[in-house]
Amino acid sequence: MPPDPRKSLEDIRHAAALIAKFVNGRTFDDYRSDEMLHSAIERELMIVGEAMTRLSKAAPELTDQFPEKRQIIAFRNILVHGYDIVDDAVV
Numbered sequence: 001m002p003p004d005p006r007k008s009l010e011d012i013r014h015a016a017a018l019i020a021k022f023v024n025g026r027t028f029d030d031y032r033s034d035e036m037l038h039s040a041i042e043r044e045l046m047i048v049g050e051a052m053t054r055l056s057k058a059a060p061e062l063t064d065q066f067p068e069k070r071q072i073i074a075f076r077n078i079l080v081h082g083y084d085i086v087d088d089a090v091v
Contacts, residue, residue, distance in 0.1 A: 005062055008055035015044040015051070032088055042091065049076020067084055 022040050031037055050066070052072045056063040063069045079086060 003054055003058045005055055007058035008051040008058065009062070011051040012048050012055070015047040019044045027063075028089075031091070042086070044081050045091065046076050049065070049079070050075050 019041055020042075022037060026034075026037065031041065049072050052063060052066070052069055053076070056069060056073070066072070075090075
């Protein structure tokens, strides 16, 4: 059975909501100095990218509505595989 695209869409929505919650009232300096905040935000961005990858396979017509889908997926790959070169300002 193919994956349900609704699950991926919900994962994206939930991860984005968590990121918004985590950064509310926080500064860039907070992000750079708070290892837990830093890790939490990057983790949720990885979830967004992975869910977008899964969604693009299960329902490409949906991801075509996201002009940034390739950048989102590529950024997930950088976070996972190029973690040592991630620019905090880009995150």
